[in-house]
Amino acid sequence: MGRAGGPLLLLGADGQLGREVQGLAAARGLALTALARRDLDITRRDAVMKAVGEGYATVINAAAYTAVDKAESEESLALSVNRDGAGFVAEACHGSGAALIHISTDYVFDGLKGAPYREDDPVHPLGVYGRSKEAGEAAVRAACTGHVILRTSWVFGAAGANFVKTMLRLGGERAEMSIVADQYGCPTPAAALAAALLAVAEKLGPASYGTYHCAGAARTSWYDFARAIFAGQETLTGRAGPQVHPIATADYPTAARRPMDSTLDSSLFQATFGQGPIDWRGGLQDVLRDLLVRQEQGER
Numbered sequence: 001m002g003r004a005g006g007p008l009l010l011l012g013a014d015g016q017l018g019r020e021v022q023g024l025a026a027a028r029g030l031a032l033t034a035l036a037r038r039d040l041d042i043t044r045r046d047a048v049m050k051a052v053g054e055g056y057a058t059v060i061n062a063a064a065y066t067a068v069d070k071a072e073s074e075e076s077l078a079l080s081v082n083r084d085g086a087g088f089v090a091e092a093c094h095g096s097g098a099a100l101i102h103i104s105t106d107y108v109f110d111g112l113k114g115a116p117y118r119e120d121d122p123v124h125p126l127g128v129y130g131r132s133k134e135a136g137e138a139a140v141r142a143a144c145t146g147h148v149i150l151r152t153s154w155v156f157g158a159a160g161a162n163f164v165k166t167m168l169r170l171g172g173e174r175a176e177m178s179i180v181a182d183q184y185g186c187p188t189p190a191a192a193l194a195a196a197l198l199a200v201a202e203k204l205g206p207a208s209y210g211t212y213h214c215a216g217a218a219r220t221s222w223y224d225f226a227r228a229i230f231a232g233q234e235t236l237t238g239r240a241g242p243q244v245h246p247i248a249t250a251d252y253p254t255a256a257r258r259p260m261d262s263t264l265d266s267s268l269f270q271a272t273f274g275q276g277p278i279d280w281r282g283g284l285q286d287v288l289r290d291l292l293v294r295q296e297q298g299e300r
Contacts, residue, residue, distance in 0.1 A: 006057025007031040008201055009098070011042060011089065016160025017103065018062045020194035030198070037063065042085030052092035058201045061089045061102045064133070068107070069255040071128040082132035087139030094144040099204045101197055106153035106185060106215070108134040111259025116219070118265050119151075119211045127256035137211070148200055149211040153264055154225070156283075157190030158290040163222070167229045168291060171241045181223035181246030184261040186215035189283025199273050208272055213264040216280030223247075228281065232288045 008025065012018045013034035025032040033056070040051050042063050052059055065071065065081040086102060093100040107130035108123040125131045140147050156162040170177060196214050220228070223246045230241025249260070269275065 007033070007055065009052065009054070009056040009059045010034045011040060011059065011061045012037070012063030014038075015062055015064075015066075016157040016162060016190045017155060017193055017197075019159040020157055020190045021060065021062065021197055024191070024194050024198060028198070042089055043080045045088045045091075048085070048088040049092045049095070052089065052098060053096045056096070056098045058099045058101060058204060059089060059093050060197055060201070061086060061100060063089075064103065064136075066129070068127065068129045068258070071132065072255040075128045075132075078128050078132040079135065082129075083135035083139055086136035087143055090140040090143035090147065093146065099146040099148070099209075100140065100144050101148045101150060101200055101204070102136070102140050104137050104149050104151045104211075105130065105133045106151060106262035106264055107259060108137065108151065109259055109262050111183075111261045114261070116263040116265035117213065119213060119268055126259060129256060130259075146204075146206070146209055148204065148209060150197070150200070150269070151211065151213050151215075151264060152188050152193055153185045153215045153262060154187040155190050155193060156187060156287060158287050158294075159190070162190075163187075163225065164229055164284065164287055165291065167226050168233065168288075171230060171233070174242050176243045176245065177226070178245045178247045178252070179223040179226045180249055180252050181221050182248050182260065183258060184219050184221050184263055185259075186217070186219060186262075186264055186266075187225055187280040187284070188215045188278060189280055189287065191286065192216075192278045192280075192283050196269070196273070196275060196278075199275055203273055212269040212272065213266045214269045214275075215264040215266055215278065216283075217266070217277035218280060219261075219263045221246075228284060229288070232285055233292060236285075236288055236292050 014036035110124040
């Protein structure tokens, strides 16, 4: 099942990760078919079966419902995409002989371990989003032997909606900001994650099937992540960001509970696929350079 190096199908092509995968695949001259949400609704089983049954070696499923707080009031929608849709994609891959690379999340964990999470640690999601993604993992495992599930965290890039772009927008509107300082995780540049996905696709085979963690190498808090964003902005533009104050999770209530420390141990992924640690700080500078230069050009 799956032919490493063969034609690829990307689902969720309009998301921040999907856009990075498309750009990198094009730069490398890889055969990639990219389908956005408007092209394929993965909750429609018949449509998924038809789209996947086209002779692809590997399918990358980056399509997902990712609105963590809204999921608390849209559970059926989150499950239809993240559980049922993932299962349909896996079923279609099994039927067509394609291997599946499926993106999952650190939110399958409760954040209470007190050490970086390994792939075999018990899952215990705290909210609807995490439960829907965990259910999607189970659906993939049940339907398609030839799979890689790649858990990642705190993804950011120049495209799509993410923490970096939110901070830059709010920082331009406010003189002071309060950011949660007691939740920890691993920021992951979308560009680095895209490169990791293509590395998996190139080496995919029965010996490498399974679940892996792939995230930035250095643990940080949302507060320190925000400070790094504004420090990078000042370095690149000379414009100081807002004054950032640390606050506790208890002082910033949200609809969904989030894991307090969902740091992922990515060593198994690195050893299996020959990848080095992901430098999220370097990736952040690349994203900031892209966003801020584009912004300045737009202001001229």
